[in-house]
Amino acid sequence: MTEPLKVIALISGGKDSIYSLLHCLQHGHQVVALANLYPAPSSNELEYDLNSFMYQTVGHTVIPLYAKALGIPLYRQEITGGAVEEGVVYEMREGDETECLVPLLRRVVRETGANAVSTGAIMSSYQRTRVECVAGRLGLTALGYLWQFPVVSGSEGVLLGDMGEVGLEARIVKVASGGLDEGFLWENVADVRVRRRIEGAMRRFGSEGDGAVLGEGGEFETLVLDGPDGLFKGRIVVEEEDREIVREGGGAAWVRIKRARVEMKDQSRIEEVKCRVPDLLDPKFRDILAELEEMKEDSPGSTTVVSSSEAKPIQLHTTTQDPNTLHIALTPNPSASSISITGQTQDLISQIHTLLTNHKISSTSITHTTILLRSISDFTTINKLYTTLFPHPNPPSRITISLGPLLPKNTHLQINLTLSIHPLTHRKALHVQSCSYWAPANIGPYSQAISLPLSPGREQRVVTIAGQIPLIPASMELSEDKGFAFDAVLGLQHLWRIGTEVGVGWWGSVVVFLPRANFDFNEENARIAARAWKCVHAPPDGDEDEEDIDLWDHKHDSVNQTHGARKGESALPDWNAVAGSKEPPPFFAAEIEDLPRGAAVEWCVSAGFTTSDSAGVVVHATVSGKGWSIYQTSIANQMHTILSFYWSEDGAEMDEALADGRQVLGLQGRDMGWIGAYLDKEVKNFESQDGWVIPCNRIWDGRRRRVAGVLVWEGVVSE
Structure with missing residues (x-):
């Protein structure tokens, strides 16, 4: 990796794939294409959620606007098949939805000369292993700068804070239990006040520390409308009357987007993208x-x-x-x-x-x-x-x-x-x-x-x-x-x-x-x-006085996650x-x-x-x-x-x-x-x-x- 890579950015519209793209730029790589998989059109609905194991599909009708908003060519392909292989370990399996990536990436490589692919996987081995499997078969370097980010940064909340610092506007477009209800829909997850609300909800639900604050367990999904000017040449605009809430039952709800547009920015004030890179040593x-x-x-x-x-x-x-x-x-x-x-x-x-x-x-x-x-x-x-x-x-x-x-x-x-x-x-x-x-x-x-x-x-x-x-x-x-x-x-x-x-x-x-x-x-x-x-x-020195910390807060407060192992891990x-x-x-x-x-x-x-x-x-x-x-x-x-x-x-x-x-x-x-x-x-x-x-x-x-x-x-x- 001594030379800059030509990167295909896999995007779903969600915060993680877009923020991973920013880190590719931060490391001097060239993002030559965006790639996205979307559900086949429905004759009855403007938009629907496929509930795919592999791909986010809420907000998929907005994805074509990213080509204009980011000024990067977009390649898309329909999702076919389903989760034939549901285990974490993945091999090539005919009929599995993962295989849709292969012809899509091959086409992009053929037309752009790309030699790398980026993904926004943070803690999901299910997604990471599938992208790595396809990348390896196609000879592409896999870039996953957000992988285990909570470990290298000290807590889950740090990542959302970093997204907010660079000006990412990531709206919550789906909630599926995890302590969140439809009152969180269309909130900007990168906003500090919204982040604190999510952390509070996760504490009450008892799921903090498992990636829930980041939506890693499917607790919520997002759609990025805007970001730093060095990446977003235009902002995606969705008016209030152009969206509606769809309730699926069981606490799940999502936002159906009827119309959206791109509002171009003043190109004279665009600055270089700068996002925080974690310290090399913890x-x-x-x-x-x-x-x-x-x-x-x-x-x-x-x-x-x-x-x-x-x-x-x-x-x-x-x-x-x-x-x-x-x-x-x-x-x-x-x-x-x-x-x-x-x-x-x-x-x-x-x-x-x-x-x-x-x-x-x-x-x-x-x-x-x-x-x-x-x-x-x-x-x-x-x-x-x-x-x-x-x-x-x-x-x-x-x-x-x-x-x-x-x-x-x-x-x-x-x-x-x-x-x-x-x-x-x-x-x-x-x-x-x-x-x-x-x-x-x-x-x-x-x-x-x-x-x-x-x-x-x-x-x-x-x-x-x-x-x-x-x-x-x-x-x-x-x-x-x-x-x-x-x-x-x-x-x-x-x-x-x-x-x-x-x-x-x-x-x-x-x-x-x-x-x-x-x-x-x-x-x-x-x-x-x-x-x-x-x-x-x-x-550990047992002779030192213990800090006066409430034990419940110590267990659940994301700031204190660095004092011991994450939930489910041994020290x-x-x-x-x-x-x-x-x-x-x-x-x-x-x-x-x-x-x-x-x-x-x-x-x-x-x-x-x-x-x-x-x-x-x-x-x-x-x-x-x-x-x-x-x-x-x-x-x-x-x-x-x-x-x-x-x-x-x-x-x-x-x-x-x-x-x-x-x-x-x-x-x-x-x-x-x-x-x-x-x-x-x-x-x-x-x-x-x-x-x-x-x-x-x-x-x-x-x-x-x-x-x-x-x-x-x-x-x-x-x-």
Whole structure:
């Protein structure tokens, strides 16, 4: 997105699609066309409401006037079909009303050369996923600048306030319960007094915080008549006698518009469009950045050493491998060792197809992949082939890094897979492909997050998350000259927003990848990232006096929504659901060869776990011995274990420390769910067995100690 895009603005006449168009202009893009879908004409009525799942149709007779009012060509097409596919996940489905977009957008692209499409979706995954599906098929970049706007701005009311600030006149043309009655019809929703009335009605109805203030649940719909002069060359005028109220029953009512006209403005006073762009960092992460920038040199600290004979095994019960989850490391066959990157990628894809066939599962059972490349420049090449594995929506989450010469000789890539044997009906995904202010879009075959039940019938879920680099979401570019601390905090905020959206309350552990190009600074960069991880997990201070806030107001007041999670979300970290130690999840920084886009940092969590009042996590106190340290977390019927071992100061062999730590774990020679390891390149003769291994140049823990290796276990607790 380094060059301005030629944008098709999907418009319904509603406030969101028009305001999203303004943000396209704000970012320097050219809106070359307006596109709209409308119901087939009715012989008996001047206008009617289709009540479409996908498209707003109230006020559709006014839409042709936007071409004159905005001075932008308008393309329209009739809506045919209905909601054949009603789920959030959408694939091409014949007869579904979504498919009407395809010929409409194709015609616009053919006549204008457009390469992007904008939509006004704010919280509706139903609409967003359908536009993204069509955009992807047509090769168009999806722009959704309003997506999750309440999250990035702090509350729902801020968005309506921003619309009012730029002079948007958005009249309410339909109400459908949600605490609103026909007395709200034809009011300007961007007016502060009307907004307060809506917020009051939503509080009484108990639906504030679910997008109701913005009409996201269909509580109301709007029609924009005017806006800033830089966009609206003319104002749409509807006289009182040219509209009437239609009552549908059940509290629903809408405005039928009989006639409308455009009243042109004085072109000599038109000014450039300026709308507020949300801050890149929200208050919590701005505070963390400020703390990092003031951070002084500190000592690595010390750890309590407990010998294996003194330490008690800290597992709750014996653990075994989870039969519902497979962790598999794939390398090219020896016969393919001299083949090109394309040939080795094809070889691995063939191995994956064979693996899926043998287990009688499809590629939708793959929940996460880690792709290890010799050269990051091969990313584009392998991506085209990798995409063929996932013809269905919502591919697995993914991490991609370059290991350079750390990969075996003549090996261009390796792929580590996590596969689930759970029924696919329990699989959930977060797969946002639209550029917004929220978090980086998925430009490629991966999802931000995939979640599954820890085991069938369990309330808690385990979540895999894609690696997060510090891209600016709205432009999908890296920041320039803001320093490592800023990059680390921005990438961490991406991880937090994704985790919060899918209900994560606790992480298993995190590895921050650092590129070798920053060799001289990586020890300090590891320290900065470790401090950010510690800051973001700071437990609430229970000793401070509570503010004198009415609890009912605190729950419902949109201004206070920033003090905790939105309704329906878990807090992250969810300290209320954590029992045992108050230590944050383990942190490690690993120096590898390179990262995508030349990023300075990538945050990669081992797993996320959802929490609730009735299902939490138990964090066991870290146990350390001579050359090793163990951290365990138990979640429902599973145990997540991190064993790190260190370079010995007295010359003891690494396998001694490793054997010592395994004995304390009670493993006694058994792998028992071991899934992988991060190893310093100097560690020799390490038996990988069935787990994956990521060799690294250097590794540090959260206390600035050099680490020889980190082993990750996941086991099912025997009950």
